[in-house]
Amino acid sequence: MSILLDVATGGVRGGTSILYAGVGETVSERAGVINLGTEGSMLGGACAAYIVAAETGNPWAGVMVGALAGAVLAGVHAVLVVKKGANQFASGLAVLFLSLGLTSLFGSSYVGRTISPFEVWEIPGLSSIPIVGPVLFSHDPLVYLSFVMVPLVWYVLFRTRLGLLVRTAGERSEALEVHGYKASRVRMGAVIVGGFFAGIGGAHLSIAYTNSWFENMVAGRGFIAVALVIFASWSPMKVFGGAYLFGSALALGPALQARGIGVNQFALHVIPFVLTVVVLAALGRRTISSAPAELKRVFENAPSGP
């Protein structure tokens, strides 16, 4: 296999958890709430999915419960920021630490357990297409599910009344109130749905990609997802490209090393993070101007909260 094919395939495989979390965070931020607890929701999803997959032998049950765990953790964030008016950054980090503690507690006895993970599904016809087949169609079912879910989220956000409510909550929440909707409810819902997706992303890491649970195994991918949403200027479809780009950056290091190509490995491992900084710096002004208005208030009023 050529190195490009390896990196692209690894990019899809490794980018999928980031993709789910990034799409979830897009929904949350579209409603005006930034959730740094995404990392925590991913951890919760990874841990709960692993526990349930180990206990039931059914990875689908695992991913369902993992998604719910992500949603519950995001719910904590939603209550704190929407109901209690807590600072969004502080609350997100608090949820992350809560999740670290809970998953370390409940997950510790499962570290050594084995599960029946998601298997790779070859899709007849599609999987044998040169290049496209291995890159897109030789993966586990959660990867294929993302091919459907992400466009679906785009559709709901931009083509349905529900999506309009979410976006209005993020742009002009007063307008919602005028029409008799409660912006706070819409926001709570969006944050919880965001956590649900992050939970699926975490489940992908534990029961589809690595078939393992270890404490803190998300290792910063949730934060990459949050950065990615800005990179994708709050568009679910652009999150696709961004997540696979980050996934590819993570896959580039091992692919080069396995070929003995002499690049400083510390430089390789820092690529995804350098990429984040570069992209934010390059696109910063333009993307921020397209940010949901309520979200801008979060940044402008950061010290005192929304």
Added chain:
Amino acid sequence: MHHRTPKLAFATVAALAALTLSACTAPADAESTSTAPVTGDMPDASAPGVGGTAIGFITVGPKDDYGYNQAVIEASAVIGEAFPDMEILTAENIPEDDTAVSTMEQMIDRGAKIIFATSYGHLDAAEKVAAAHPDVVVVQQGNTITGDFLPNEGTYFGTVYEPMYLAGIAAGEATETNTLGYVYAFPIPQTIANINAFELGAKSVNPDATVVAVSTSSWCDPAAQREAANSLLSQGADVLAQHQDCTKTVIDAAEAAGVFTVGYHADASELAPEGWLTGAVWDWGPLYTDIVNNILVGEFTGGPYNANFRVGYKTGTNPFVLAPYGPSVSQETKDLIAEQQEWLGTADGSPFVGPVVAQDGTVKVADGEIPSYDEVDGMDYFVEGVVGNLAG
């Protein structure tokens, strides 16, 4: 091939060196036979580490990781049985920062006067605690103290590259593609020596065997490990070995791909019933027991463990042992490995008998020479036959 017949003159020098070495470590050897707490004469109550009611162990990772930390926790239970009067305190997932200091101080508050700080990165914290509590002995696993030793601190470690050399023999016999994959955390002397020994072991039975080394820059990042394993599999590796704290992911990846696997830290053969070859696993119980005995009799200060203590097949109970074999390892290979293990324990046995040639062709160990354990501890190059690059 295995350099079992060095020049006579050299053998004499090596034998003399071995004698000197064994003389130096005599106190440790004398105690390595005792497995129960020493009773009899009251030890000097003012000596560091004497008079506590508990023994503490801190690990950087979880207690059941099929890895480094699990081995520590298992051995702490052995200590609990050997010293029934002592309470065994364990704390898992302790970061390598001041959290480790406060955790150790809590243990001291609970009566511990002996603490094992078991991660490489716990050294700074261990030295801080030792400095602040002269009555407590803090021993650290795997790192090296530079400069003067406080009377109540020390480091200890085994020579893991010896069993990794033996595992390399099993891998070299098993491979059909002659490509052995090796997923490791960071390029530190310990991982580098293991990778080199693994390659030299494989090459001793299979001159075409190469080891492809991929680092993950983390002691436990399962997703990065999985990607590393995938990249090695796509390069045709049919044996995957590794060196990091959590080992399950790579073993799972190897078994799923139908290739062989060499374990590290703990016997994980149940995770790979088909592909398991063997591995280097820990058996810390005997060494921990010796260290605790040495402390409790009040002889820690100035003793063998008040230093950077290293032990291997040559000098006593190496805490690293070879894991049980998997089903595909032939009796012939097992016999060869047994023979080689015996050879490693002799004065002229070492994975690194010269000439050892680095990737760039320079001779690092001259023909017929054997580097000491200390010299191997400073290894900073890959040998010829290893594909991979160290950060420049």
